[in-house]
Amino acid sequence: MAMDSPFGLLAELTYRCPLACPYCSNPLNLADYGDELTTEEWLRVLTEAGGLGVLQCHLSGGEPLLRRDLVAIVAHAHDLGLYTNLITSALGFSGTRAKELRAAGLDHVQVSIQADEPAMSDRIAGVPSFRRKVEAMGVVKELGWPLTMNVVLHRYNIDRVAEVLALAEEVGADRVELANTQYYGWAWRNRAALLPSRSQLEAAEGVVRAASERLRDRMAIIYVIPDYYSRYPKPCMGGWASRQLTVTPNGDVLPCPAAQSLPLPRASVREDSLERIWTDAPVMNAFRGTDWMPEPCRGCPRREVDFGGCRCQAFQLTGDAARTDPVCHLSPDHELVTRAVEAANSPSGKGRPPLVPRPHQVRRPAGQAGRPPNTRVG
């Protein structure tokens, strides 16, 4: 089987977070990730990743700024020649910390914001945070970083996409990512509430198209489509364990963060080297290439375009990770997606449950011993 070196490492440093967004893709069993890797373990993971051919390091979570050793982690990644990308809520991105990160060689900052104005943004985030985010984006620009503003779109904020783009312009973002919610983790749990209607999407896409043209010379607009509404599935991760790998806060290695939900044997950097895991671990080889594919993927001319879509979505919707992603209109299970879309377009709003916020803290089950977390949630 052809196997390339991975280009990118997604380092999920912690699942602790000051926000409580209901669209969070972190796992539901947050408490299982409380035993976080130590600084030394993360530095070793980065060294091994560099040796494996990784060129980009995305530092994410949860909120990566809750790790007190973030500057040391960035500095090490930078010394290895990796392009470092911080994906943050910006809570805790103080002037001092920002300067330390700049000096450590951090290349790029992505700041999430939940809407274009404080009331809605704070309501979705679950905490007052809008003002601090706007201030932090100012600090990013002041220190000379390229700034990406990240906005996850869903039923409650997608109608404000024009205002969101105006905010991105106002803060001087170089890039804005408008990502329709991907239904994993807490977002999966909240899917019925979050999935927008077709008319909402069409209106938003018109706005995005016009703005992309108008702002062409100033700002890159990346629009991630809502796959529930597309004919073909997304080419998830560019193919299973093909270009990227994820390390979770407790050291599990996965092809993508959502893959923790699949019934596959664990692989941990605490037990094996990253290289051996990338090459040999069953979790990496389960869906590599095209040999695992069932019909209709197996005979499909698009099998190496979208790789059968997302294994995690197939598992969530059908209980079998080896089926065609039901988002595909050719999937025998496509009805499962059609029904969710129909419910999202029903005018009555019947069956649209209230949003469940994700918890801030990783709480261990009572009585379970574990390493103390590196920092408290502030």
Add this chain to the structure above:
Amino acid sequence: MDATPTGTHRTSTVAVTGSDRPRLARHARLGFDRTRQRRILLHPEAVVVLNDSGAAVLDLCDGRRTVTEIVSELSGRYQRVPDAEVRLFLSRLVARRYVELGGRRGEGAGDGDG
């Protein structure tokens, strides 16, 4: 919506002219990949593995040289540097926001320290 296979919105293509002054976008930088022994272009969401001539073009994209000047400078080094190929290469990178064209309408000034 016009979606690419990567699930992102396709940016419209940009015609690069001889008088454009290309430069790397603030969020992009050139690097060297030891594992693959190739020059690379790094970006928040992607990596482009470059061939020698692509890397040579990008080394000259400093926001001061025009495309015409870049082509003539490379002609001194390589046998044959087709102007149209350089412009096509750059226009693809402009469309993907790795490269910006300085001096065009709407361009902000004074961000040279990226």
